Amino acid sequence: MIIQGHEIERDHTVAAHTVVVGSGSGGGVAAFHLAEAGVDTVVLEEGGYHVASEFNQREEDMFPMLYRNGGQQVTSDGMINVMQGSCYGGGTVINTSDCVPIPPEVLDHWQRVSGTTEISPGTLEESYERVGRFINVRRINKSLVNRNNNLLGDAAGKLGWKSHVMESNRKGCVGSGYCVVGCSYDARLGTNLTYLPWAMEKGARVYTDVRCDRIERLGSGRYRLHCTVVERGPRIPRAPLIVDCQRIVLAASAIHSPAILARSGLQPDLPQIGRNLTLQPQLGILSFFDEDIVHWRGAPQSVAVDEFDESTSEHGLSGFRMEGWGGVIGMPSALLPGFGHDHKRLTAKMRQMSITALLVPDQPSGSINYQWDEGGRVIPKIDYVMTAEWKQRLTRGMKKAGELLFSAGAREVSFTNQAFPLLTGPDQLDRLDRFPIEPGLANFVSAHNQGTCRMGSSKRNSVVDQNLRLHSGDDIYVMDASVMPSSASTHTMLPIMVMADRAIHRMLDA
Amino acid sequence: MNPECLPEMTRRVFLNRTLQALGAAAVLPLTAMQPADAGEPGTARRVPRLRFLNPAEYATLEAVADTLIPGGGAFPLGARDVDLALRIDHYLPGLDPAVAVGFRGALAFIEAKAPALADETGAFSTLDDDARHAVLDAMLREAGLPRGVLVATKYFCVLHFYTSERTWSHTGYDGPMLLEETR
Numbered sequence: 001m002i003i004q005g006h007e008i009e010r011d012h013t014v015a016a017h018t019v020v021v022g023s024g025s026g027g028g029v030a031a032f033h034l035a036e037a038g039v040d041t042v043v044l045e046e047g048g049y050h051v052a053s054e055f056n057q058r059e060e061d062m063f064p065m066l067y068r069n070g071g072q073q074v075t076s077d078g079m080i081n082v083m084q085g086s087c088y089g090g091g092t093v094i095n096t097s098d099c100v101p102i103p104p105e106v107l108d109h110w111q112r113v114s115g116t117t118e119i120s121p122g123t124l125e126e127s128y129e130r131v132g133r134f135i136n137v138r139r140i141n142k143s144l145v146n147r148n149n150n151l152l153g154d155a156a157g158k159l160g161w162k163s164h165v166m167e168s169n170r171k172g173c174v175g176s177g178y179c180v181v182g183c184s185y186d187a188r189l190g191t192n193l194t195y196l197p198w199a200m201e202k203g204a205r206v207y208t209d210v211r212c213d214r215i216e217r218l219g220s221g222r223y224r225l226h227c228t229v230v231e232r233g234p235r236i237p238r239a240p241l242i243v244d245c246q247r248i249v250l251a252a253s254a255i256h257s258p259a260i261l262a263r264s265g266l267q268p269d270l271p272q273i274g275r276n277l278t279l280q281p282q283l284g285i286l287s288f289f290d291e292d293i294v295h296w297r298g299a300p301q302s303v304a305v306d307e308f309d310e311s312t313s314e315h316g317l318s319g320f321r322m323e324g325w326g327g328v329i330g331m332p333s334a335l336l337p338g339f340g341h342d343h344k345r346l347t348a349k350m351r352q353m354s355i356t357a358l359l360v361p362d363q364p365s366g367s368i369n370y371q372w373d374e375g376g377r378v379i380p381k382i383d384y385v386m387t388a389e390w391k392q393r394l395t396r397g398m399k400k401a402g403e404l405l406f407s408a409g410a411r412e413v414s415f416t417n418q419a420f421p422l423l424t425g426p427d428q429l430d431r432l433d434r435f436p437i438e439p440g441l442a443n444f445v446s447a448h449n450q451g452t453c454r455m456g457s458s459k460r461n462s463v464v465d466q467n468l469r470l471h472s473g474d475d476i477y478v479m480d481a482s483v484m485p486s487s488a489s490t491h492t493m494l495p496i497m498v499m500a501d502r503a504i505h506r507m508l509d510a
Numbered sequence: 511m512n513p514e515c516l517p518e519m520t521r522r523v524f525l526n527r528t529l530q531a532l533g534a535a536a537v538l539p540l541t542a543m544q545p546a547d548a549g550e551p552g553t554a555r556r557v558p559r560l561r562f563l564n565p566a567e568y569a570t571l572e573a574v575a576d577t578l579i580p581g582g583g584a585f586p587l588g589a590r591d592v593d594l595a596l597r598i599d600h601y602l603p604g605l606d607p608a609v610a611v612g613f614r615g616a617l618a619f620i621e622a623k624a625p626a627l628a629d630e631t632g633a634f635s636t637l638d639d640d641a642r643h644a645v646l647d648a649m650l651r652e653a654g655l656p657r658g659v660l661v662a663t664k665y666f667c668v669l670h671f672y673t674s675e676r677t678w679s680h681t682g683y684d685g686p687m688l689l690e691e692t693r
Contacts, residue, residue, distance in 0.1 A: 057686030060601060060673045069606050078658055176687040184688055234607050296684065329683050330669035339646060339664055341583035347672060348584035351682030418650060418661060440657035 001200060002088075004049050005209025005229045011240055012229075016042035016205070018247040019225055021212045021260065023047075024090020025496035026479035027251030028191025028199070029131070033504045034249075035202035042205050042243060043196070044225070046252075047087035048232040049208040055182035059328040062181035064233070066094050071331075073255075075366075075382045078439040080281050082382060082446045084253055088208050089192030091253075091493065095447070096179045096301035096325070097168035097188045098491040099137045101128060101498070106488060108313035114485040115457030118466045119499075127501035131494065135169040135189045144175045146298025147291075148354045149324035153303045155408035161307035166323075168299065169493075177297045177327040210241055213376050215248060215264040221475060223248055228376055237375045247475040251500070254449040254482035259370045259378040261453070261463075261470075269472050272463045276454050277366030278487045279384055279446035283394065284325065284335055285356040285401055287410035288346070288422075293354045295326030301357070304490075308400060316486040317361040320397035322404060323490075325357040335416040335443045346414070346422075356405065358397050361487045362390050364451050386437065395432055402429045416443045448492045453482035468503040479503055558593075562602035567614060570621040571595040573635040575667045577642040585680035589667065592674045598666055613666065616659045624649050627656055 020031045023045040034041045050065060064070040068084040075082060085091035102124070110116045131137070145153075145165060156163035173187040186193055200206060209232050216224040225248070227241040250257040258274040267273045301323050310319030326332075332355055336346045346353075366384035373379060386394075398415055403426055405413050412422040415432070419441045423429065436442065456462025459471045468483055470476045479500040481492050488495040557565040572595040581588030589595070602610045621634045627648035630641050637645065649660040671677060678685055 057688050058673060060670060064601075064605055070609055072606065072609050174687070178686070233604050236607070292682075294684070297687070329681070330671075330673045333672045334665040334668040339578045340580055340643060343668075344579065344584040347668075347681055349682075350672075418657075438653060440653070440661045 002049055002206045002208065005207075005232060005238060008229045008239060008241065011242075013242040013244065014042060014205075014207070015244045016040050017245060018042075018249060019044060019243050019245045020249045020251060021225075022090060022251035022253065022257075022480060023088055023191060023196055023206065024085060024251065024253070024480070025092055025191065025493045026481075026500040027090065027249070028092065028195035029497050029500040030249045030251060030479050030504045031199040031204050031206075032195040032202070033501070033508065035199040035204040037508045040203070041199065042207065042245070043199070044210045044212050044227060044243065045088055045090075045206065045208045046211040046230065046235070047085075047090070047208065049088040050093075050182065052182070052184050052186045055178070055184040057176065057178040057181060057184055059181050059330050066182055068255075075279070075384045077384075079386070079437075079442065080279055080384060080444040080446050082255065082279065082449055084255060084449070088206070089190045089196065092188075092190030093182055093192050094180050095491075095493055097170055097299070098301055099132075099135075099167045099169055099494040100489045100491040102488045102495045103311040103317065105311035105313050106316045106486065109316035110455075110485045112313060114455060114462055116455055116466050116485065119455075124498055124502060127498040127505070131497045131501050135194055135497070136171045137167050137169055137494070140165050140168050140170070140299050140302045141173070144173055144299040145302045146175075146177070146295065146300075146324070146326075147293050148295040148326050149299070149301070149303035151289075151293070151354060151408040152305050152322060152324055152356065152404065155404050156305045156307065158407055159404065161305055161404070163303055163305040163307070166302055166304050168302075170299070173299065175298045177295075177300055179300055180327050207241070211235070211377070212252065212260055213263060214260060215476065217474070218244070221246055223476070235377065248477070250453075250476065250478045251480040253480055254452045255368065255380050255382070256378065257478050257480055257482045258368060258452040258463075259380060262370050263372065263378070266470070266472060270459055270463050270470065272454060272459070272461065274368040274370070274452050276364035276451045276485070277368060277382070277384060277449065278362050278364050278451045278484070279366060280359065280361050280448040280450070280487050280490075281386070281444040281446055282360070283358045283398070283442070283444055284332065284416045285358055285398075285405065286332060286336060286414040286416060287354045287356065287405045288349050288412045289352045289354060289409055290411065291409070292351050294351060295324070295353065295355050296329060300327040301325050305404060308397070315363070317489065318393070320358060320360045320393055320400070321490060322397075322401050323357050323359060325355045336414055337416070337418050337420065337422070354405070354410070356401060358394075358401050359490050360390060360394050360397050361490065363387065364454075364486055365390075368452055391437065395435065398432045398435065399429045402426065402432070417441050448481070448487070448490075450481040450484040450487060450492060453478045454485045455483040456485060467506045468499065469507075477503065477507065558596050560596075560599050562610060563599045563614070563617075566621075567617045568595055568599060569635045570617045571598060573637075573642060574617070574620055574646075574663055575671075577639070577646055578664055578667045579671050580639070587677055587680055589671060592671060592676045594667060594671050594674070597674060598670050601670065612662075616663050619655070619659045620645075620649075620663065624656060624659070627652055
């Protein structure tokens with residue numbers, strides 16, 4: 001059963017055994033397995049309930065509908081746009097569907113830095129199998145790989161670099177290309193089409209347009225969640241909502257799960273709350289070719305050039321990779337440098353423009369502090385430092401991406417910097433040594449924020465244990481990207497689901 | 511309008527580039543902005559029905575949009591041809607209030623404060639095309655709030671210009687597949 005915010009007229013109290021906060025990758029998985037096991041389960045989702053018939057393939061409508069702050073959330077220095085899905089199904093409704101597991105070396109790294117000795121390829125195997133089967137993880141059909149992605153693979157082949165067609169959770173994809181603004185064809189098997197409906201079939205109740213503000217300990221193993229029903233769209237408070245329960249699963253994202261814990265007064269006992277943030281900043285690269293590219297059709301992110309991927313037990317996920325991206329036109333057009341007639345010269349060639357994402361994994365180097373406005377809405381202050389080592393890898397990655405794109409036949413390449421001119425040949429790539437990384441000039445995007453309630457062996461280095469339960473001893477779990485001790489993978493949906501699947505089965509087995 | 515009325519910006523707001531972060535700028539007394547039709551008798555021009563902006567803000571947005579996306583050049587269509595300012599105004603009420611209010615603050619900054627960056631003394635919307643271009647150029651060069659305001663405003667203008675159907679034949683964009691299916 002779905003109860004939408006506008007159906008809740010006044011102060012309301014709900015009771016359940018377990019409350020899941022958030023309906024994305026982690027929350028969806030948790031909700032289904034809890035309900036399947038017969039646990040009286042309530043899911044709270046701050047975003048709205050939307051279905052495929054509402055997804056009109058227009059970014060100007062869909063970003064405000066499906067993304068946190070309409071896609072306008074940024075780090076405190078304005079350098080990185082921190083993107084988050086915020087709707088029924090969370091990020092699984094608006095991501096590019098890519099499924100990339102956690103490299104074994106990253107799991108080794110976590111054991112070294114966080115003492116997560118129980119998290120290994122072997123202990124995750126069953127969860128990978130189950131999640132993969134439930135959301136249909138398959139290699140992307142080659143017919144869906146568009147020119148924007150194929151040119152990366154072709155050029156990588158010419159240069160002798162490794163590349164591959166990625167895996168995704170699609171079924172019946174028609175290649176419309178609008179993954180990042182919601183699939184109009186129900187062909188991406190997010191939690192909105194899988195785990196959440198299955199959970200409701202088993203009796204779970206899903207409340208949308210409900211923001212969880214804080215947790216109150218009632219004693220005797222009972223909790224009260226103080227929530228606010230919000231108006232869809234502007235999210236203005238409409239009415240308070242109280243939810244009483246015995247167990248809580250927070251799956252509200254690496255930005256918002258720690259906010260709930262912080263507002264609940266748990267930070268003094270768990271000082272790592274909100275620390276160890278990784279954002280995995282990505283840089284968009286726009287290139288112009290003589291041929292038509294038409295990046296807005298086909299699977300937008302389907303080929304990865306993984307020649308420079310590096311995963312080691314010492315550093316975890318490192319290196320960099322290039323992947324195609326696309327599907328929308330307004331946002332990339334805004335990233336092109338300049339304005340006026342110079343800008344129009346480039347947008348007139350939109351059909352011949354390719355979009356490449358340069359993914360440069362990072363080490364934890366950020367933290368979040370919180371304020372709340374008078375309406376109770378959290379205002380996260382996301383502080384993030386780009387380390388010197390990361391910047392060096394970024395520069396090397398930009399040069400390699402430029403080499404790849406010129407090899408593919410690009411005539412001009414923009415590294416989407418308002419003060420850095422387009423390059424017209426590989427002989428100009430050394431200019432990237434002077435690439436200005438300043439707020440307002442460089443355009444970085446984070447789609448994989450992680451690590452603010454990290455998993456580990458003790459309160460000293462982490463917030464949750466290896467079963468994702470708070471170190472405080474409360475019956476409160478965190479099952480989202482915040483538990484990753486470092487960047488889990490270049491795409492985090494599958495890792496989050498697998499970690500949640502393992503944790504929820506451990507919980508239920510216990 | 512007295513540019514000194516603009517609020518002191520915190521370092522954080524200075525460094526932020528998005529509209530959401532520019533909300534503080536919106537505390538500028540909007541009444542200080544002259545209505546768009548408050549010129550000499552007989553020069554008043556018609557302002558369309560607005561949903562969010564006031565006529566003065568609308569006039570500023572029209573001037574900014576026209577400078578960012580002028581007519582002519584690579585293709586004839588410009589911001590005025592698609593009523594871009596009106597299109598943006600119609601989207602603002604549905605946005606996160608912090609973003610919408612921040613946009614209002616950005617317009618106030620451009621109208622009153624930014625011209626001085628290019629040694630212009632008049633309000634932005636009263637300047638000629640070349641002077642407006644020079645002001646936006648100066649904003650881009652000036653780190654901190656000026657650049658942040660420009661980039662955020664450009665984002666809004668470019669997003670809503672190129673997602674307008676009327677531009678698609680000029681850029682080669684096919685439009686949503688859902689539309690293809692109904693053609």
